[in-house]
Amino acid sequence: MLKLIVPCLLGVLVAHSVQATTIYRTTDAQGNVIFTDDPNRGGEPVQLAPLTVIPARSEGRQAEPPRVEGTAPRASQSPGQPFMPYDTFRIRSPEHGGDLPGSYAGNLQVELAIVPALRPYHRVRLLVDGQVSQTAMHTSAFMLTNLPRGEYVLQAELLDAQGQIRHRTAPVSLYVQRSNATLPQGGGG
Secondary structure: OHHHHHHHHHHHHHHHHOOOOOEEEEEOOOOOEEEEOOHHHOOEEEOOOOOOOOOOOEOOEOOOOOOOOOOOOOHHHOOOOOOOOOOEEEEEEOOOOEEEOHHHOOOEEEEEEEEOOOOOOOEEEEEEOOEEEEEEEOOOEEEEOOOOOEEEEEEEEEEOOOOOEEEEOOOEEEEEOOOOOOOOOOOOO
8 A cells, every 4th residue: 555655646746846846855763655745744855856847748739848038958867868767876086077196006996975875786887988997887986097297077877677878977077187207307297
């Protein structure tokens, strides 16, 4: 019975959220996830994606979907959107636009923020400049070693049990500084 009530309640809350109501997510003592529009019940606000409404087809002609301003998908949302079973899936470290000092010798740990924890049947892989850097693993951290001096773009991809890409993080730019033996003393970065 509870399994029937939760989807129905969620459907009512999602329909109600179209009217700009904030929805909150909390968990009860039995571990059941509860969605509510009552901020006094606690929980964290849930960011809901805008709903796309396509009118019914008219007799004899196909209706065009309405154009809604500000809802065009971003480039980083191409594969797998809108499927997103996590409240948070992003690169936590390094920060966007950061520098990796030469003293790190091009070695970098990339940490992901994944909330709730990564499900057992999901894997994550790391992309460096759009190329797969490491195979998909059940982890929230990757180690890059001996990166040459230069600028890099990092992204992580969420893969489902069948190995299909379901989500991709926003890109994070990073500049690696390395000493250069060919530069005069003090000229290296």
